[in-house]
Amino acid sequence: MALSITHLGSGSRGNSVLLQSDETNLLIDCGFSLRQIEKRLSIIGFSAHEIDAIVVSHHHSDHSKSAARASEKWNARLYSNLETAMRLGLSPIDQVRTFSSLERIQIGPDLSILPVPVPHDDAENVGLIVSNGKGRRAAVVTDLGEATTELMRHLEGCQHISIEANYDWNRLMNGPYPQSLKQRISGRGGHLSNSQTAEILGELVHSNLSSIVLCHLSEKNNAPHLAESEVLLEIGEEFKGDLSISTQEGPEFTHWLGQKDPELITRG
Numbered sequence: 001m002a003l004s005i006t007h008l009g010s011g012s013r014g015n016s017v018l019l020q021s022d023e024t025n026l027l028i029d030c031g032f033s034l035r036q037i038e039k040r041l042s043i044i045g046f047s048a049h050e051i052d053a054i055v056v057s058h059h060h061s062d063h064s065k066s067a068a069r070a071s072e073k074w075n076a077r078l079y080s081n082l083e084t085a086m087r088l089g090l091s092p093i094d095q096v097r098t099f100s101s102l103e104r105i106q107i108g109p110d111l112s113i114l115p116v117p118v119p120h121d122d123a124e125n126v127g128l129i130v131s132n133g134k135g136r137r138a139a140v141v142t143d144l145g146e147a148t149t150e151l152m153r154h155l156e157g158c159q160h161i162s163i164e165a166n167y168d169w170n171r172l173m174n175g176p177y178p179q180s181l182k183q184r185i186s187g188r189g190g191h192l193s194n195s196q197t198a199e200i201l202g203e204l205v206h207s208n209l210s211s212i213v214l215c216h217l218s219e220k221n222n223a224p225h226l227a228e229s230e231v232l233l234e235i236g237e238e239f240k241g242d243l244s245i246s247t248q249e250g251p252e253f254t255h256w257l258g259q260k261d262p263e264l265i266t267r268g
Helices: 034-043 067-074 082-087 149-155 169-173 179-186 194-204 224-235
Strands: 003-009 016-021 025-028 053-055 077-081 097-099 105-108 111-117 126-131 137-141 160-164 211-215 242-245 253-256
Touching: 003 034, 003 137, 003 160, 003 211, 016 034, 025 126, 034 067, 053 067, 053 105, 067 077, 077 082, 077 105, 111 149, 126 149, 137 149, 149 194, 160 194, 169 179, 194 224, 211 224, 224 242, 242 253
Parallel strands: 025 053, 053 077, 077 097, 137 160, 160 211, 211 242
Antiparallel strands: 003 016, 003 253, 016 025, 105 111, 111 126, 126 137
């Protein structure tokens, strides 16, 4: 069974990832406007009305902005944990199907997700492990200050990992942010630095890891070449797959689970 992963865009101004299996189309997060989501899907020749389900990782607007409206307009099932539903003002059962952490949810006949709790300030955030039921798994994990032992255990063996590399330590610490914000970003409930992400990936590289996407890069405190170089310094000799970076202006590429080379997206 095929499984593709396409980042529609990633960053502080919005996040959304499309996963497609043979029979199921899943959107993880809906952090852009409804119009933007539909526009970005159209770039890859995909109709938003083909979305079967939307999963919201947490309530922050850059991940949840248009999820409820999208669910209603596209007739797509909406999923989140109870805390996220309550923070978004959504009614369980009527508007959203709620899940508990580490509860596997069958999204379609050939696609399931496992939500894994991760630490993030003022949010009950989850990383998502997506399985196609044939032993192949992809992970989408952003907005966390550290990788827990539990998360690392579930990331092991994934064939694709999308993970944030939010900030460069020197740029953050020498930048214009107030000290309180710097501490929050770099704390346990904040975001992952390039060096943290590199260390995490260094522990997870295996022969069947075919693709990695670095996402949620800060526009003020990071740069693609900094994130890429720090990660490659850690995993370069062992990792034989593709390393890509998702920017705010996606979609730019599609990865197929188990396939090294991404499919680049051209715009007319």
